[in-house]
Amino acid sequence: MAVRQADVVLVGGGVMSATLGMMLRQLDPSLDIVMVERLDHVAHESTDGWNNAGTGHAGYCQLNHTPETDDGDVAIERALQINAQFEVSLQLWSYLVEQGILPEPTRFINRTPHQNFVWGEKDVAFLKHWFERLSAHHQFREMEYTESRKDLEEWMPLVVKNRDPMQRVAATRIRHGSDVDFGSLTRNMVKWLETQPNFELMTACPVHYIDQRDNGRWKVRVKNQKTGELIKLEAGFVFLGAGGGALPLLQKSGIDEARGYGGFPVSGQWLVCRKPDIVEQHHSKVYGKAPIGALPMSVPHLDARIINGEPVLLFGPFAGFTTRFLKQGSVLDLFGSLKPTNLKPMLSVSKSNMDLTRYLIGEVFQSHPDRVESLRNFFPDAREEDWQLRMAGQRVQIIKQLDNGGGKLEFGTKIVAAKDGTLAALLGASPGASTAANAMISVIERCFPEKIRTPQWQERMKELVPSYGHSLVNDEALLTNVRERTLSTLKLG
Numbered sequence: 001m002a003v004r005q006a007d008v009v010l011v012g013g014g015v016m017s018a019t020l021g022m023m024l025r026q027l028d029p030s031l032d033i034v035m036v037e038r039l040d041h042v043a044h045e046s047t048d049g050w051n052n053a054g055t056g057h058a059g060y061c062q063l064n065h066t067p068e069t070d071d072g073d074v075a076i077e078r079a080l081q082i083n084a085q086f087e088v089s090l091q092l093w094s095y096l097v098e099q100g101i102l103p104e105p106t107r108f109i110n111r112t113p114h115q116n117f118v119w120g121e122k123d124v125a126f127l128k129h130w131f132e133r134l135s136a137h138h139q140f141r142e143m144e145y146t147e148s149r150k151d152l153e154e155w156m157p158l159v160v161k162n163r164d165p166m167q168r169v170a171a172t173r174i175r176h177g178s179d180v181d182f183g184s185l186t187r188n189m190v191k192w193l194e195t196q197p198n199f200e201l202m203t204a205c206p207v208h209y210i211d212q213r214d215n216g217r218w219k220v221r222v223k224n225q226k227t228g229e230l231i232k233l234e235a236g237f238v239f240l241g242a243g244g245g246a247l248p249l250l251q252k253s254g255i256d257e258a259r260g261y262g263g264f265p266v267s268g269q270w271l272v273c274r275k276p277d278i279v280e281q282h283h284s285k286v287y288g289k290a291p292i293g294a295l296p297m298s299v300p301h302l303d304a305r306i307i308n309g310e311p312v313l314l315f316g317p318f319a320g321f322t323t324r325f326l327k328q329g330s331v332l333d334l335f336g337s338l339k340p341t342n343l344k345p346m347l348s349v350s351k352s353n354m355d356l357t358r359y360l361i362g363e364v365f366q367s368h369p370d371r372v373e374s375l376r377n378f379f380p381d382a383r384e385e386d387w388q389l390r391m392a393g394q395r396v397q398i399i400k401q402l403d404n405g406g407g408k409l410e411f412g413t414k415i416v417a418a419k420d421g422t423l424a425a426l427l428g429a430s431p432g433a434s435t436a437a438n439a440m441i442s443v444i445e446r447c448f449p450e451k452i453r454t455p456q457w458q459e460r461m462k463e464l465v466p467s468y469g470h471s472l473v474n475d476e477a478l479l480t481n482v483r484e485r486t487l488s489t490l491k492l493g
Contacts, residue, residue: 013042051393114177260401268392345407
């Protein structure tokens, strides 16, 4: 059997692999790249528009990114970091639009104000302090705050209509927030890549085997589900961007850096409304505060979405527990991921996260009336018959081994790379797709260290991402310049 030689193998056809493939193609058009996807088309798992919140996560409305400290202050550092990372994605997408690689921006991204909404004295006080801390920084200077019912009737009419007038409420708004159809974005990137030489897409081809040869190159075997053909690939670099499927593949790779990692799978559900007379009354993303013990991905929010060109409203997500690592995965995924090296960390996490356990049990046993009652915190006039339950995507939260052998449940994303730079995997969930460009730059810097230091790659990277090598958190003038361009190009201003 002939072996298909390649420079790069991308495992998974989601936004991460597509972004990395696009960046590598822009940096070096001569690279021979193969993308393998287990399903019969790309962007069908976590990247699909129905399987994620579609929020351009920029720290504008996610209160969970800015926890209250013991002394009553608000820690804003993570919000600043996430905001800067999203600006990197906006720069890359702007370049691709300008070059005609991506289509008209409204095909994948739309201006959708990002808003927070809280009620009750305690949460109003928190939000006001949160606003004061963030709006003082140049990244958030355009944020607005209000407790006025008149303002709220303009900002979020569905949320305040027929609400108790004695209830104290408050909200913040950033007008240039965005709704991103990551599925459409990814499919358009892959569509363009397929027109380029030295790029091959293999769909319906799950990976069955991965191992490193003595010469440092990787052997990857996939099986075509349509023909039954076994295909052998060999590459100098492999990226595991398979969402929840990345952890099992990372474990199969056998690299030392994979030791100790485990995964905690969580499913999600949305309440969906397609009724035009309701949908047309709400044009923003309205986030609240998460319940105690909730996952970051489970912060409740009422979203105006455009998915595959269709305007809809989504509320949720409601979390659930499953043993699958992928929406179209196996119920044995969790058990198959248990290894001698991660068993202790995973047992440690299960014992130390009782708030999370109780929260998930409560979510799983909610009825449709229960879910709609939660919705009425954001939409008092919501009727059960106007909303249907729809399954969202699957997320695998990272469990990382601690020095004492125990484990810690982490809620961000993490890149795990072999020490020789020949293999990398992306694990975790939120903020995920929004920070894809920044995450893939990190992969390139870790796995192509000599090439990224060359003048050619440095110059090219600054064309793709003009802020590359500089801090948007610290450089106000640079952020102003960058944001002016991206908001104009992507029609978000």
